[in-house]
Amino acid sequence: MNVKLGKYNQLKVVKEVDFGVYLDGDDDGEILLPARYVPDGCKPDDVLNVFIYLDNEERLIATTLQPLVQVGEFACLEVAWVNEFGAFLNWGLMKDLFVPFREQKMKMQQGRKYVIHAHIDEDSYRIVGSAKVERYLSKEHPDYHQGQEVNILIWQKTDLGFKAIVENKFSGLLYQNEIFQPVETGMQLRAYVKQVREDGKIDLALQQDGVKKVEDFSEVLLKYIKDNDGFTPLNDKSAAEEIYSAFGVSKKTFKKAVGDLYKKRLIVLEEGGIRLA
Known part of the structure; x- marks a missing residue:
């Protein structure tokens, strides 16, 4: 597949129709960008930066809306609705992000927010979310130095403090006795690396040391x-x-x-x- 599902793609406009424009998906065929998302003055041969996902009939479709998460990323999203198959989270697009029950750590409830990882399900080839965050954190040893500034997503409260996802990739921890500001799950913050432990976990601080x-x-x-x-x-x-x-x-x-x-x-x-x- 040439088109990256669940990510942004630079695609050329190949033709205009009443209900939008079609983009060149190469081996994946032509992909519709619905009229509501077509920029003013758009014409054939223009190259657009679009996000590719699947519509309700599981066909590739493009949008210029900005999703709250892309495939391979973590985010804290709100549950829009729940049915007998799982939960559906609002990620900023027309079609909600599906989290099947098997990917939930506890049964998700409508109106509540959860930290999830977005990925492509190997069986259904659909973009889905998973609350089993640990499974998707990198096993590589982080190459950070003491005092380095990083982006973090607050993931989970523990007895020691708060677990955090560092730069959409690694596991980190803020110690409770070193937190001097309101912190809660889902917050995106800047933090500083205190140390990288032998197990690859990262000790973090919200203020610079020294x-x-x-x-x-x-x-x-x-x-x-x-x-x-x-x-x-x-x-x-x-x-x-x-x-x-x-x-x-x-x-x-x-x-x-x-x-x-x-x-x-x-x-x-x-x-x-x-x-x-």
Whole structure:
């Protein structure tokens, strides 16, 4: 098959019809792009970037809509409806994404969201989803270095913290005692690699470790004080929740930044807060 099912394809327009245009799918034949998705001024020989999936009659069809997940990717999607065969998730297209019961870890419920992996079913050749995420995570050893910034999808709450999918490929973990912001399943966040363990699992943090993080936040804190008439009532005795609410950092990071600014004689520590020097 030349056309990549469940992914974007660059295909040439071969002819126009009343109900849309046909695209050149090479060995897969001509593929319809329905009229509602045809760009203005589109004509034969134009090359369009389209997503290819299957219509209700299992025929290849094109769309210019942007799906919430492509084949080979993970996403958190909401269940639109359920029947005797499985669940159907809203992935941004006219036809919902099917998750058969055998691919569900627990029976999916309408209106709830679940993290799934999209793939092509070998038996039916349909695009389906699976909530059995572990099966589709890479077994390769990640080649990340400490402090490297990565994209993560929050996948599952555990006793230790939150499991996360790193760069749509690897398994990672955020430790509960190192999380200083609201986190829940389905969130897409930026994180930092703390270490890659021998088993290939990745320990993650939502804030940078070390000097760079403190230096970056020192600048933020100094600007905040300047912008607030040279004073903030927050200090090292303030509650961690108050500090996080104001700055989105841990109390530990806040105290280090205060110490950094104090050593540089940029601030004065007072009983009721911090004042610009």
